[in-house]
Amino acid sequence: MSSQNGAMKTTEEVALQIVLLCQFGIGTMANILLFVHNFSPLLTGCQLRPKEVICANMAVSSILILFMTVFPNNVFVAQRNLLNDLQCKLEYFVYMVARSTNLCSTCVLSTYQFVTLVPGNFSELMVRGRSPKVISYSCCSCWLFGILYNVYIPMKVSGPQNRHNKTSTKSKWVCFTSGFSVGIVFLSFAHDAIFISIMVWASVSMVRLLYRHYQRLQYIFPPHQGNRGYAEIRAAHSIVLLVVTFVSFYLLHCICFILHIVFVDSNLWLRHIGEVLTSSFPTISPLLLIFRDPSYPCSLIFNYKKPVI
Secondary structure, three states: OHHHHHHHHHHHHHHHHHHHHHHHHHHHHHHHHHHHHHHHHHOOOOOOOHHHHHHHHHHHHHHHHHHHHHOOOOOOOOOOOOOOHHHHHHHHHHHHHHHHHHHHHHHHHHHHHHHHHOOOHHHHHHHOOOOHHHHHHHHHHHHHHHHHHOOOHHHHEEOOOOOOOOOOOHHHHOOEEOOOOHHHHHHHHHHHHHHHHHHHHHHHHHHHHHHHOOOOHHHHOOHHHHHHHHHHHHHHHHHHHHHHHHHHHHHHHHHHHHHHHHOHHHHHHHHHHHHHHHHHHHHHHHHHHHHOOOOOOOOOOOOOOOOOO
16 A cells, blocks of 8 residues: 555656646746847837836746756756755755745736826826836846845755665755744745735726726827727736736645645655646746737737738
């Protein structure tokens, strides 16, 4: 019976790792397309809009998350040399910085999209493209904040503990963390809670604003701005869907993390499920942003020109 359970666990782990590889392939290609779509206007002589700056940063952070989640511990792609202490520190640090930046960028994107929908002078200032420097500084701040916030990671992460134990094969491929105090755990929770709260607030505010002004959009946006109004509404729907997707996978990952602590016997299997959940948002988010976002004429891909009637 124990051998059957072991074989079943191995089969499930292999299946989850195959899912991870599929997520990596789809997510990496989608994020590369998202980055090229939003960064290519510079190559055509156009100025990057604030949203394009944010999406380009999200694409870079998502690719790093996928790399750091899939490659280090996947038996199909991991190198056969055992992980050393420096590799564990570097990989976990890069992953945490990319995760923090992705969370911060999603928060900035949802907040910016809400501001563009609010009628008023400040909204018009944002829409007219006079705020790319502010958004660029915000994105740079996300990276800088992620680095400073996770500067303690190299001191808390170490390499595999049983490198010379031939009877323990799984532990040779797993990095270990130690010394996390209650204060660090609380700060980590507060870090995520603040950004998620802002995202949820911005999304709920957008939904309420769109609901209230659905019948009056023709008055909010004059006829010569009708296309812009429709584009912003469609973009707002995409951002709300993006935030809902992020929060859903985040909650599922939290549940998996709690089960990971409670059920010690299923640690490795639950860890693979957690990796699948971690890779899900970086895989889905670029697809939402590419296929639901209106095309931009300055982009080298997914651009279009309306026919003249």
